[in-house]
Amino acid sequence: MKKRNLFLAVLLVLSVLLAACSKPPSSSEGASSNGGSEGEAEAESYVIKMGHAASQDHFAQDSAEKFKELVETNSDGKITVEIYPNGQLGGEREMVEAIQLGNLTMAFPSSAVLVAFSPSMAVWDLPYLFKDHETAHRVLDGEVGQEILDSLSDKGIKGLVYWENGFRHLTNNKGPIANVDDMKGLKIRTLESPMQIKFWSATGANATPIAFTELYAALQQGTVDAQETPLSLMYSMKFYEVQKHLSLTGHLYSPWPVLINQNFYDSLPEDLQKVVMDAAVETRDYNRQLSQEDEAASLDLLTGEGMEYTELTDEQKKGFQEAMSTVYEDVKAEVGADIFDRLMEDVGL
Numbered sequence: 001m002k003k004r005n006l007f008l009a010v011l012l013v014l015s016v017l018l019a020a021c022s023k024p025p026s027s028s029e030g031a032s033s034n035g036g037s038e039g040e041a042e043a044e045s046y047v048i049k050m051g052h053a054a055s056q057d058h059f060a061q062d063s064a065e066k067f068k069e070l071v072e073t074n075s076d077g078k079i080t081v082e083i084y085p086n087g088q089l090g091g092e093r094e095m096v097e098a099i100q101l102g103n104l105t106m107a108f109p110s111s112a113v114l115v116a117f118s119p120s121m122a123v124w125d126l127p128y129l130f131k132d133h134e135t136a137h138r139v140l141d142g143e144v145g146q147e148i149l150d151s152l153s154d155k156g157i158k159g160l161v162y163w164e165n166g167f168r169h170l171t172n173n174k175g176p177i178a179n180v181d182d183m184k185g186l187k188i189r190t191l192e193s194p195m196q197i198k199f200w201s202a203t204g205a206n207a208t209p210i211a212f213t214e215l216y217a218a219l220q221q222g223t224v225d226a227q228e229t230p231l232s233l234m235y236s237m238k239f240y241e242v243q244k245h246l247s248l249t250g251h252l253y254s255p256w257p258v259l260i261n262q263n264f265y266d267s268l269p270e271d272l273q274k275v276v277m278d279a280a281v282e283t284r285d286y287n288r289q290l291s292q293e294d295e296a297a298s299l300d301l302l303t304g305e306g307m308e309y310t311e312l313t314d315e316q317k318k319g320f321q322e323a324m325s326t327v328y329e330d331v332k333a334e335v336g337a338d339i340f341d342r343l344m345e346d347v348g349l
Contacts, residue, residue, distance in 0.1 A: 046268065048081045048260075048276075050106040051089040051098075053212045058236035059290040060108070060256075061085050063163055066286050070279035075272055087213035093192060099261050100156045108163050108256040110212075112193035118151040120335045121257075123343055125195040127324040128317070130253040130347060133164075133292060139346045140255055144339060149257060158262045160280040164291040165254035166230030171243040171307070174225050178247065178310050180204070180319040188226040189215055195331060196252075199324040219243060230254060231298035232291070240302050246309040248299075251320055258284075 048071065054060035061083070068081035089095055092109035096117060099107060114121040123129075130136040139145055140162040149159030170177060172186060184204035190196040192209045200207035205226070210218050218224050219242040227239065228251070234240065258280050265273060303309060312320075332340040 044078065044269075046079045046264075046272070048079060048105045048264075049084065049089075050081060051084040051087075051095045051104055052108055053087045053092050053095075054085065054233060055236045056085045058233060059287065059294050060165075062290055063108075063283055063287040067279050067283040070282055071275055074275045074279065079272060079275065091211035091213050093211070096157070096259065099259055102156075102261050102263060104261070105264050106258070106260045108258045110165065110191055111255050111257055112191035112196060114152070114257060115193055115195070117155050117157065118148070120148045120151050120339060122193070122195050122331050122334050123148065123340065124255055125193050125199075125252070126328060126331055127199055127251050128321045129349070133167075133253075133288070135347060136164075136253045136255070137288065139343070142346065144343050144346055147339065152257075152259070153262060156262045158260050158265045160258040160260060160277060161284045163256040163258055163284050163287040165256050166232060166291050166295050167250045168228045168230055168252040168254050169234075170226060170228045170247040170249045170251070171234060171239060172226035172245050172247075173219070173243050174245070176245050176247070176308065176310050178312060178316055180316075180323045186226050187224045188228070189218060189224040190228075195327050195334075198330065199327045202326050203320065203323045215239075216242065228252070230291075230295065231302065232294035235298045235301050235305075240305040240307050244306075244308060246302060246307050248309060248311045249317065249320060250312075251317075251324065256287075 050064055050067070052060050052064060064081075064083045064085070068083060071079050071081050089098065089104060092107070092113045093116070095104055095107040096109055096113060098104035100117075111121050111124040115125070130139070145162060149162070152159050170188075172188075174186060175182075177183065177186075180203050183200075186205045188200055188205045188207055189210045190200055190207045192211070197207045197209060208224055210224065215227060216237060216239065219227060219239065227243070228249070229237075229239070234243075234246075260276070265276065268276065299309065
C-alpha cells in the first residue's frame with residue numbers, strides 16, 4: 001500500500017512539473033506593455049534606426065524627420081524612429097553593409113555605392129541620363145525603377161522608394177571650368193563607383209573615390225582639387241570654404257534609394273508594413289519638393305559665400321556628354337540589354 005501511495009505521489013509531482021514547463025511565456029522578446037488591464041495581450045513595439053551621411057542642416061535631415069513623424073503617428077507609437085545624421089554610423093557603404101547584417105534598420109545612400117550590391121544600380125550612374133526632374137521621377141517611380149530596387153532583396157535589403165539628392169555639379173580650387181578640355185589633370189573625388197571613375201577619367205581628370213564623410217578634409221588638405229555634388233549639399237557641407245570655382249554641369253541626377261533591412265520589414269505585421277511604405281512614399285513627395293527649393297536657393301547662398309560660378313552652354317555640356325558617353329556600353333554589358341534598352345526607351349534616348 002505504501003509503495004502504491006509513493007508511486008502516485010511521484011506521478012503527481014511529474015504532472016505539476018510538466019504543466020509548468022509547457023506554460024507559454026507572458027510576453028515575447030522585445031514586447032512592451034500597452035498599458036491595458038491585467039491579462040490583456042501585450043503589444044509589440046519596434047525601433048527603426050535610420051542613418052544618413054548629410055549634415056543636420058541639409059534637407060536630408062528634414063526628410064528623415066518627416067518620415068519619423070509619419071511612421072510614429074500612423075503606427076500609434078508602435079514604431080519609434082531614431083535618426084543618426086552626418087555619417088555618425090559610418091560612411092554610406094558601411095551603412096548599407098550594416099543594414100545587411102541587421103545592425104542598422106534603414107538608410108538612404110547615394111545609388112552609386114549600391115552597385116557593389118546590385119549591378120543594375122549602375123544605370124543611375126549614366127551621365128546626362130535625365131534631362132529634367134520630371135523625367136527622373138517618372139522613370140524612378142516606374143517599372144524599371146522598381147525592378148532595380150527589387151534587385152536588392154536577395155542581399156537582405158528591401159528597397160522602398162527613391163528620394164532625391166538632386167542634379168550634381170562640379171566645383172574645384174584650380175580655376176574656372178567651362179569645357180571638357182579644362183578637366184585635364186584635375187584631381188577629382190568621385191563616389192565609390194567604377195562607372196563614375198571611368199567617365200571622369202574619360203574627361204582627362206584623375207578620379208579618386210573617397211568616402212563622403214572624408215571629403216571636406218580631402219579638399220582642405222589638397223588630396224583632391226575638385227568634387228561634384230548637388231548645390232544644396234555643397235552649401236550644407238560648407239564646401240565653399242575649401243572650393244573657389246563652381247561649374248553648373250548638371251552631369252548626373254542623383255537619387256537616394258530608401259533601404260530597409262528585409263528581415264525587419266518582413267517581421268512587421270501587414271498593417272505596420274503599410275505604415276512604413278506609405279510614409280516612405282509621402283516623404284518622397286515632400287523630399288523632392290524640398291530638394292528643388294533648396295537647389296534654387298543654394299546657388300545664391302554659395303555665391304554669397306564667395307564662390308565664382310560658370311554656367312555652361314548646351315554646346316559645352318555636349319562636350320562633357322560626348323566624353324563621358326563611353327560608359328554607356330559598359331553599363332549595358334553590366335546590367336544586361338533588356339533592362340538597359342527599356343530604360344533608354346523610357347528616357348527617350
